[in-house]
Amino acid sequence: MSERWLLARKAYFVRDLVRDYCMVYHGVEQQHRLFTRDGLVSYAALRDLLGEANRKGVFWRLKDTAHHLFRQTTDNPPEDAILLWQYAGSASPSGLTVQSPVEALLDWCIGYAFHECAKLREDAFQRQHYSNRLAQLARTPAVTGDLYDPLSELSLQTNESSARELQRILYVLRHGLFLLTRYLGGQGNNRHLARWLAVEDDLARRTFADLYPALLQSLYGQRPHRLFRLAAENLLDAGRPAQARELLLRAQARQTLDEEGLSLLHSLEAGEALERAPS
Template identity: 35%
Template sequence: MSKAWIRAKRPDFVRDVVRDFCQVHRELEREFRHFDKTGHVDFTVIRNLLGQETNKGLLWRLKDTAHLLFKKNASENGLLGQFLDWSMGYIFHDTMKLKEDAYQQQNYAPWFRELQRRQLPENARHVSQELMRVLDQTNESIQREVNRIRFILFNCRSLLVEYLPRHRDNELLARFFLASEELVREVFGSGYPRLVKAIYDDEPELMYLLAARSLRTGGWREDALRALAEAERMNPHHNLLGEERERITAKRS
């Protein structure tokens, strides 16, 4: 892949990284809350999130796209990009470890516990007890992996708040924020207003204007008008409102 192609696709990659990060964050946090309550991680959920080389899951695709966006443009993205690339790769690799530990816990721990209830020969009972200790250590590993991934997710949120202002004019990103506001709010929580403020500063209506432009370009005129109406509600005097409304109207005629 040439640098020129990657540069041309940058708006798509930025949107994809933010979108996939939010979706991965939501799925992992749901599973971690389940772990907090039950002490178990669902192997199938983690496996599907990762996928495999021939059928990559959401987290695998996030890792690859982050690498394209940040690693291939390291000189332009600076340390923030390198931190994000490393962090998203770390989440992927630690989730791989989590998957293997969850597999052991889900498939072999019940068998070993059942063995403990049997009347086994002394030697077999001793071996099963020793091996069960290894599985107990696996449970401890899962807790450490969950803690590490949560910590990196937290730092990724902070890094994105610092990184995304340079993509303030990204129409695809604005359109994603508009379409998936509930998801983004869920992921960033109380930090959501800070995210919007960091990107759009004192022009929060710009997000809706840019989304309207993207929707209009894609042929979604009614959706574009709704986005434009929200921008107008927030700031009826914005200098781009009239121009964008004319373009949407021209598309309809």
């Protein structure tokens, strides 16, 4: 993947990074709530979250996106860049690439959480199949204590392992959210990202939680309401004026629309009025 091609598509990759990160975080949180309530996690849900090599889930796609963004060589590294070996399949013949500290740590967090989630999926499989089978065998009269008892603690150990993995995954992903707010500092004009944040406002706010103001600050500085104008402009670029107007009206009702956004809304309303006027 060439640096020129990546640069041309970077706005889309960054949008995908934030979108998929929020979806992954939400999915892991759901499993944490399930485990807290019922003492188990869903193997099927984790299988879908991760996917397979020929049918990648959202977590796998997130990991790939992070690698595309953060593991590329560059002729103009930032001043604080660090040189890291990037395992197999590096774009660099030497296996070395340049990353900023924030990029390197965010890439690490996503990769670490992904592989912890793979371990959690295996624990869920063990619980769903082997722990249940062992419990069935224990209820069989022919299975005596001397045959069963040495194995009886394994199910409990699997549960303890799942609890630790969930804690580690959420801990790492939460810190990754902080790193995301730092990384996104140069994306204030990314209309694709703004559109996703505006359309999926509830998910973004729930995911970033107390870091959401820091996210807006990082992106838009002292003008956080630019978010909705940029999002509306992206919808207009996509030929969706009705959705752009609806988005701006919603922002206006919540008093999160700046003057430029209000001007755009008035322009859209005027255009709609002209279309409705009899010829």
